[in-house]
Amino acid sequence: MLESNISLKPFNTFGVPAIASNYLKITQEHQLQELFDSHGFPAPNLTLGGGSNVLFTKNYSGCVIHIQIKGIQHFIEGSNIYVTAGGGEIWNDLVWYCVDRGFGGLENMALIPGTVGASPVQNIGAYGAELMSYFHSCRAFDKQNGEFVTFNNQQCKFSYRDSIFKTTYKDRFIITSVTYKLSLNHQINTSYGAINQELQKRGVSSPTIQDVAEVVSHIRVEKLPDPSTVGNAGSFFKNPIISREQHDQLKEKFQDLVSYQVDASQFKIAAGWLIEQCGYKGKTFGQVGVWKNQALVLVNQGQAKGIEIYQLSEEIAQSVYNKFNITLEREVNIL
Ligand code: FAD
Ligand code: EPU
Secondary structure, eight states, rough: OOEEEEEGGGGTTOOOOOEEEEEEEEEEEEHHHHHHHHHOOSSEEEESOOOSSSOOOOEEEEEEEEEEOOOEEEEETTTTTEEEETTTBHHHHHHHHHHHHTOSSSSSGGOOSSTTTTTTTTTOETTTTEEGGTEEEEEETTTTTTEEEEEGGEEEBBTTOOOTTTTTTTTTTTEEEEEEEEEETTTOOOOOTTTHHHHTTOOOOOOOOHHHHHHHHHHHHHHHHOTTSSSSEEEEEEOOEHHHHHHHHHHHHOOOOOOOEOOOSSEOHHHHHHHHTOOOOOEEEEEEEEOOOOEEEEEEEEEOHHHHHHHHHHHHHHHHHHHHOOOOOBBBBEE
16 A cells, blocks of 8 residues: 655664655565556655665655565475575575575575665675575566566676666666575585684584574674664675775785785775774764774764765765775665
8 A cells, every 4th residue: 555754764774764755565576566557656766675775865755665575485406405585574584594494505694684685786795705606596576667577696797785786777676586595515604704713712613504693693793783773774885996006005005904805906995994094983973973893884873864974974985085095985875
């Protein structure tokens, strides 16, 4: 049922106020087809999942289409497991559905907020794993032609925090379900960050996928603010990728620069380090601020408006550019 003048404050993890002119909850994929067939799609429209990667800077004068399609199924073929989940399933619930059954692959991405339907959009990733390694296919509704289409892994053109759904097909498809290809013979990956350290602390020498999911969840809770108490959307910016030449010049000037080699000619720079060097970490500016344990996370101190968070992000990006000659690109979708 189409509703009018709905508050989006409970539907975005920044917890900023915004009103949607129209709002529609979708619990079954056939509702999308019916909507298209009856009146054509309302325009403009915005597909919303958990609202954990959006920043509303103003009211939304269109129709918010809130995806709440549920259901998880799997089938096993040899040592491969194909798990299909509705676009509105909570990502972390899917992770634990898999962990509880011994299906390996998603455990390093435990506790990432948001929905299954959004997971391919920016090719979510954390703690040494990326969705693209486990994504098999997704089913999506084409708002332009009114039909369902299946995308395989290659067609999604995944790369770091990017996919075809953010570029060529931005705002065109609504992802209604995703199928992941997991394994019963999965090789556990504990190489990133503090995972090994935390396993050692717990006296775990042969970790299971459950141990990895638990440890990753623990590290995340320590480092990142919980959106239910402090509004945020995780990393506000992407980690920038720069040329080897620029990297080497910076490294000479800033010996403690935090960087990772991507390939022979490119390096990824820790944006959190860049922002910290500009003096923003843990700082508060009225109702907005920069998280004390992670400078890449901008926070709502309680009563922030979206535009104030956006303005802080502009100031930070300018400051990083002035000091390092690096342009930060936002990860969060600005509306
Ligand atoms: P939304 O915020 O609702 O939407 C995000 C974008 O996807 C929008 O452009 C929206 O239009 C589109 N979209 C949503 N659903 C669909 C759909 N069904 N079909 C088509 N388009 C859709 N991300 C990481 O990758 N790694 C992390 O470690 C990580 N940590 C985070 C920690 C915190 C505390 C928070 C708050 C966020 C974090 N994020 C992280 C970002 C966020 O969790 C992911 O981007 C997540 O996939 C967003 O899911 P969502 O359902 O909330 O999407
Ligand atoms: N660092 C600092 N200061 C800071 C933050 C980070 O110096 O305030 C440096 C440290 O050296 C640290 C390094 O940066 O070791 C990396 O930090 P971290 O492990 O926290 O990872 P990140 O690069 O800041 C990325 C993702 C996160 C993901 C983590 C863990 C991006 C934009 N962010 O953060 O994803 O959870 O790695 O894998 O790639 C998100 O996308 O919303 C998100 C939270």
